[in-house]
Amino acid sequence: MSWLQKLLPPKINRAAGHKRMAVPEGLWSKCPSCSGVLYVTDLESNANVCPKCGYHNRLSARARLDMLLDAEGRFEIGAEVVSVDTLKFKDSKRYSDRLEAAAESTGETDALVVMQGAIKTVPVVVAAFEFEFMGGSMGSVVGERFVRGVHVCLEQDLPLVCFAASGGARMQEGLFSLLQMAKTTAALTRLAARKLPFISVLTDPTMGGVSASFAMIGDVVIAEPRALIGFAGPRVIEQTVREKLPEGFQRAEFLLDKGAIDMIVDRRQLRDRLVSLLTLLMKQPAVA
């Protein structure tokens, strides 16, 4: 018995030992930025942006597509493409086991979901990364789904929008994953040849092989507020240069200031802004 328990009168002691009135799980959430306590439904109806401080919580790929695309006429692209463990990669876990675990926890088959649809009646193909699937890492499947998305754009004269959220290349696929950088970026040359826009939206986080390939090569590059965006991770840089990183380093606002991106757009305005950008680029009339 600790000194505190000895000190407490028996009644209080007993009460402390008991579980307090059960609060249903997942009803409330605490904002990681302002520590404000939020009702989960409020947060969800606000595009997962904290109504108090504007902090952008991460979004799943499906939630992102759901929020963005009109309810009618959605077709998923490339869902039939799934991973194989070519290298029989094994560290503390097998790659095949990691894939299974990721599929279980996210309900996705890989880290990219591509969908054809429309944003406020403007037809598009949208690709969205699922960060919870192995850190949104890019392997063969992500690359192939991206390219199939581009292919649909070419077939049907559609613009492409991509929401990046990734730690980079998927190590477990070795050089195959590195080469996805070249594959995805090369696909963009075909969109360009047909004057079809590619808008790249960088969300938290966009790093490594994804940031250093198609994500930075958008005709318009947008970032969400405070998103971490960069090539090398902050820890690696700190270890290399052995100095403290500047305040706000590799955040969206920092990149805007350095001239690396076109604009920062609040998630709640993103739909309208994308429609504007797409119709302006494609010389189509404004959408009300």
Next chain:
Amino acid sequence: MKLSFLDFEQPIAELEAKIEELRYVQDDSAVDISDEIQRLQKKSLALTKELYGKLTPWQVSQVARHPQRPYTLDYVAELFTEFEEMHGDRSYADDYSIVGGLARFGGQSVMVIGHQKGRDTKEKILRNFGMPRPEGYRKAMRLMRLAEKFAMPVVTFIDTPGAYPGIGAEERGQSEAIGRSLYVMAELKVPIVSIVIGEGGSGGALAVAVGDVVMMLQYATYSVISPEGCASILWKSAERAPEAAETLGITSSRLKTLGLIDRIIAEPVGGAHREPVVAAQNVKKALQDVLKSLTGKSTAELVDERFERLMGYGKFKELAAR
């Protein structure tokens, strides 16, 4: 220059030291020991052949980073004439970790671009250990566009631990520079031949390695991440690098089997640094073959084939339509 030996080469190093000693003794000895020296030399060669016949991927990565390994400018000196080095990205600086310029190969004008490491401490720092910053990639892109304008092939030499993870590099758009370089190489209207001569380290390597033909020297490596980096992330310990090297599949033979490179260029016994001129001759021969095979192609053919090749990268399976 005195040959330096890697840890796993210690048995060879001991033999070589003995040979050296005997040579020294022989100079002022009445007894002829040249037979003994020859015998030891043969033994050393046999031992080297044996060791190099079964190098582990981790050992190969040591050879790829050997301090005496020939670097880009060593190959340039052996392979080309009239190398006119060109500097700068025209907007910020010259990055000494990537070199490039016009040169003549046989009779033909070519553009040469490659990562460059330093030999001594001073040069290593100047060359930033072969780790480019955005300026390096932007210089490379500028030279590639120049090659395109004057319709000459581009030859790239890859030898970098990776792009430099520094504050300034991030501030000046490392990601964009690499991404843009991939884009430029994908659509460039002239032949591109890429040769991994040492370390093919991640995005920093790929940024100048999108070729119509990609070749690797026998003991070069090409990888998405260094074995140490991979080990410290996945095993939480850099000590496990040998295992990471094994499983990542970074050697020329493995990558050839996987269909990710086109050709392996043989190295002299004991690695390119043992006989740099022989190594360079092998590279020259391979480059001659490859350039010849690419010259007949029209621009459209060239760019289309490169595109299809890029689209073919990746291993996955397709489920039946649901």
